[in-house]
Amino acid sequence: TTTDQTPAEKQQLRIATTTSLYDTKLLDHLTPIFEEKYNAEVLIVSGGTGKAIEYGQRGDVDVLMVHDRAREDAFLADGYGVNRRVFAYNYFVVIGPESDPAGIKGMGPVQAFKTIYAAGESNTPGVTFISRGDASGTHSKEQAIWKAAGFNYSTDIQGNDWYQEAGTGMGATIAMTNEKQAYALSDIGTFLAYKGDVDLVALVDEGDALLNVYCAMQINPEKYPDTNIALAKEWTNFLISDEIQQEIASFGVAEYGQPLFYAAQNDWEKIGVTEAEVKDPVA
Amino acid sequence: MYEIVEGFLEAIRLIVTLDPNVMAIAVRSIIISLTATIIASLFAIPLGAAINFGTFPGRKSLINLIQTLYSLPTVIVGLLIFLLISRVGPFGFMRLLFTPTAMIIAQTVLIIPIMTGLTISALSGVDPVIRDTLRSLGATKLQFLTNVIKEARFAILATVAVGFGRAISEVGAAILVGGNIAAASFASSTRVLTTAISLETSMGNISQSIALGIVLLVIALGVNLAIAAVQHR
Amino acid sequence: MYEIVEGFLEAIRLIVTLDPNVMAIAVRSIIISLTATIIASLFAIPLGAAINFGTFPGRKSLINLIQTLYSLPTVIVGLLIFLLISRVGPFGFMRLLFTPTAMIIAQTVLIIPIMTGLTISALSGVDPVIRDTLRSLGATKLQFLTNVIKEARFAILATVAVGFGRAISEVGAAILVGGNIAAASFASSTRVLTTAISLETSMGNISQSIALGIVLLVIALGVNLAIAAVQHR
Amino acid sequence: MIELENVSKYFGDTRVLDGVTGKVNRGEIFAVIGPSGSGKSTLLRLIDLLDTPTGGTIRVDGTDIHTEHEKSLSVRRMMGMVFQKPAVFNATVAENIAVGLRFRGADKNKIDARIKEALDLVGLGGYGQRRARTLSGGEMQRVALARAMVIEPEILLLDEPTANLDPVSVAMIEDLVVRINRDLGTTIVFSTHDMYQGQRLAHRLGVLMNGVFAQVGTPREVFTLPASREVARFVGIENIVEGVVVSENGTSAVDAGGIRIRARSPFGAGEAICLCIRSEDIRIAPAIRGRRVFDGNILPGTVTSVVPRGPFSKVTVDCGFSLSSILSWKKVDDLNLREGREVVVSFSPESVHVVRRE
């Protein structure tokens, strides 16, 4: 980063992002490159998905980066956002104790959830599921899997003795899962960050249901004309540029021995989005 | 801004309808924070008195240290308690983590410094002649302390109010050692008003957060009125 | 438990090497919280004095209300300020959200109640004869206030210590209106010690959190020593 | 200068002042004397605007001080007050004394000069840099006096200003009070429980009892012609004897429990009265048989006690009722007075002051 004597001249770009993305430090890795290239200053605030969206809805930021398809669509439909571009994806993991009392290791995610449910309902000792319970992207994903497994979330799942809502961030949820030697759904980045400190393993890490897609959206300039429209576009385009897609794909390999994200560029079919959403620069 | 109005109306609705979910959280908050305040008072008031009236080397440094601990962030308190009571920690065998008991411990630890410090201030304000009079009437150490505290009851109860305020309004420690759990049973849940507020905020439900904040203030008002009633007796 | 030890060592390393990143955060914390404390003092001390010496209907209720506001959770303060200064809020045009100024405002609002309340306690402890003496010497209202405050300086400065402690240790409001931004330039960043601690904690870096907590306490110690130096003059 | 009109002050149900009326003239030294709890401090506090009367009016130079609020500060700045239990600010002695001057915006040189002067006047020269909180009771009192004095108020209110002082300091302060009054023309109102001090200093005194001024007058009037039995007692008349007037030719005679006493009184026959006789006016002689040439009251009696009092002794004689006399130690030795001795007690009708009994 170049030290800057006259920061007033620099344009500022404000981004709201979800915690799980921010905590991986991917953005910390990317922003200096952007700042240098566009002589800009990037200000990133992170929060729960709901909070990040709230910032976007109120026009307090220029760009929103989240991973919750349903709410993204609502955000776009309500006219708050435009120009969504998908730049990365990875998979959620179902984590749990090595002893795996419900016996889900190697199952598909939907099957695993069904198994946990059955074990929980039959009071199998040591089977507890900890949910984020905070309406985050991860929590949305978890609810979607329960649904896919044939359960009604609010009537079948919530309120069971073996099902606890942590109501906190991912890190705290992992800590709690570790403490209780329970099961939980986690994003891969946070789990890798915690892995060294906890006695938990990823029991299920494959399956379409675990897909986790990250996108960036520009705040609708028609609603908030004084957002930094130009830089917001630059940022979006920057994320889907070839150079940065490679950075994303290699991020974390050095530290964790495996990548935290996959580049979205060439996998648009696999992750169920249009080609335009991963490739077309914003005009 | 309409969220504030909405929050107010929601708060009124929650209180009037005695919303069972919110009531459970509110009651848990009261139990936890009041217990912590009482336990902290039992430590802090005698400790503050001992420091105020003691003459030992390093007394001034100790007071400075205590004042410094006012700045102890709640998250750090939470972390320390967390490390002590987590499964692999020295007190892990007690299985306290993510229980209301753990939250009481954390809040107690959190407010002891400020309560001790304010107790010292309160007692140092007592007229020296009153202190001499108690001594000359043949007070034992304990009688001396209880009577000086009685004499400074106004300021001491203000200290208790500060302690309670800090306990019930903190969130960092509560969430770390409690976990904001919404379990099926009342006793295994650890969701209190502040952690619920923080959750609602992270979900972007601003008016719900404000409503819960108002519920919390109503509780605090009740506790303060009770304290004031004792104060002016 | 080894995290605590590690945290200590890390804290020492950070302080000894004057780690530039941590130093920037620490300096920002000091600037923000000290400014907030000074501004809050300018409001709270005169206000507390006015309430303590005033005789107006509802005085007792007002004191109760102030004590109640001790319990105002920092998140709620953060939310209210957020609603006011967010772009669609009434002061949105000032573009204060996610700036250190916003954090100063939030912390100021947060600590005004407790500082006012403790000022009232401090002043109510002043010997009535001292008050009468000042009046009989022909003090104007302002002279009366400044002199009573001077007389109660020990307790008043303790109040300032409490206010500073609460400001520098709070995180809820700081993160909501500041955003915990680590920007390239010092002035646009809003990361302070508590928000950094909270971030490190959420990433599972417990010893880094503890190290930052210790840095925070070292700062608080410095401020308290400065206050104590004034107090004992 | 100060007019009190029917001033009353209740604390809840307790009536402390219940219609005090009086007037303090410009340049006068006026003493408020009265028993403990009679409301002396309360009255001074009302004059100094530190408390509000329940009823009545206090006027200073014609201003009704408790209703004309816009003048409060200027009225208060006319006055200086020394409290009964003075409190000092937690600062040096010099800073304590400077406060009033600083309030009035005096400049530093003037303040310093005045402080020095005032400290010398109250006998605390060189104490300027001491922490005021470490002073002894008497020293504090003198600091408080210096503090009120340096502002050169038109009215100085002193609430028992010498209660904590030794006689040498008392003499010094009394001297100072007289000089302030004489040299600066300051009107001084002080309360005291020491009636001799009232007498030494005051031009006039008011005796506060049961919420009102039981008597206002010059010291001599109050001391020689107390208005009531209570005042008589309070001003130190030790011999107060109940009786009934029995008309007689010329001077009246009084029947006191069967014993006839001659006295001058304006009261008619049959009235219940009290005789007040100062101890100093009572003579004691050996019980010599035979008639002595004395146109007064001569009563035989028995000595019941002899107690020292200052350089004198107080001898009490039972002659139907008790009468005390003050004699020098030498006289007591000469007459060989001790308990049980028979003596005669005599006093002139002129030395008897008669008040109505209520």
Added chain:
Amino acid sequence: MIELENVSKYFGDTRVLDGVTGKVNRGEIFAVIGPSGSGKSTLLRLIDLLDTPTGGTIRVDGTDIHTEHEKSLSVRRMMGMVFQKPAVFNATVAENIAVGLRFRGADKNKIDARIKEALDLVGLGGYGQRRARTLSGGEMQRVALARAMVIEPEILLLDEPTANLDPVSVAMIEDLVVRINRDLGTTIVFSTHDMYQGQRLAHRLGVLMNGVFAQVGTPREVFTLPASREVARFVGIENIVEGVVVSENGTSAVDAGGIRIRARSPFGAGEAICLCIRSEDIRIAPAIRGRRVFDGNILPGTVTSVVPRGPFSKVTVDCGFSLSSILSWKKVDDLNLREGREVVVSFSPESVHVVRRE
């Protein structure tokens, strides 16, 4: 009972007590008198274990109270103290008085009975339920006395116990002190700046001056034979005249500024001394020419002032040096004494007390 051995107390560099030695006997009433700031309060506080002496030893019943810490509480429980500026607890009067008894675990009935009794004794019957903070200065002082008294201490320490009281209350309290001492055998140490009070109450008194007891003795000794000029002044001897002994046959003669005065003195010729003469011992007569039959000192002079003092007047005459006499008002009128009048002053050689000048 209480032995003071070379007790000293410095506050920083200020030497307040600098070697006080003395003894208070069991059952005695001992007065500490001395000027303001002489250390009376400090001494009482040291005895009550509220402060630590810089040097020396204080023994109570043989226990060195400042070193035998394990006995502190029991020593303190032997004593009761009333402070110079008493403070009351923020509670009712009755609760204030109960405190000491509660500390000793007395039962409720006993406490209630004692409180009632004590309140009556100090003249505050019926005040039990009043908030102590609202009492007047004198009332507080009496509550403080009652509070110390109810625990029936073996030693009662009273720091200027009547400084805030009116004469009627003073008499009541003095009476009470004498009765406590007589009926319960309580040893009483009190400080006062009122030497007459010292004399009225104390069996012995110590005059504290310049950090030491300048004199310890019975009131009569101290009053008639003060050990030094300072003590003489302090005990109210108003006429102190400097002179030099001139040897002569039989009684000595003193030269005081050229005027010869006859006095009895133990000092040799040439010694610098002071003559102390009580006002009461000085007579004033009209300046009649011709020799009068009087074997004493007769000095002609001019009246310089006549000021009232209680029921007397103080007449000051210049006869080379100033001499004051105390006369009744009547006498003043009879002799027609006023400023400028020529008179003769007379006093006997026996009434002159001679002290060495230092």
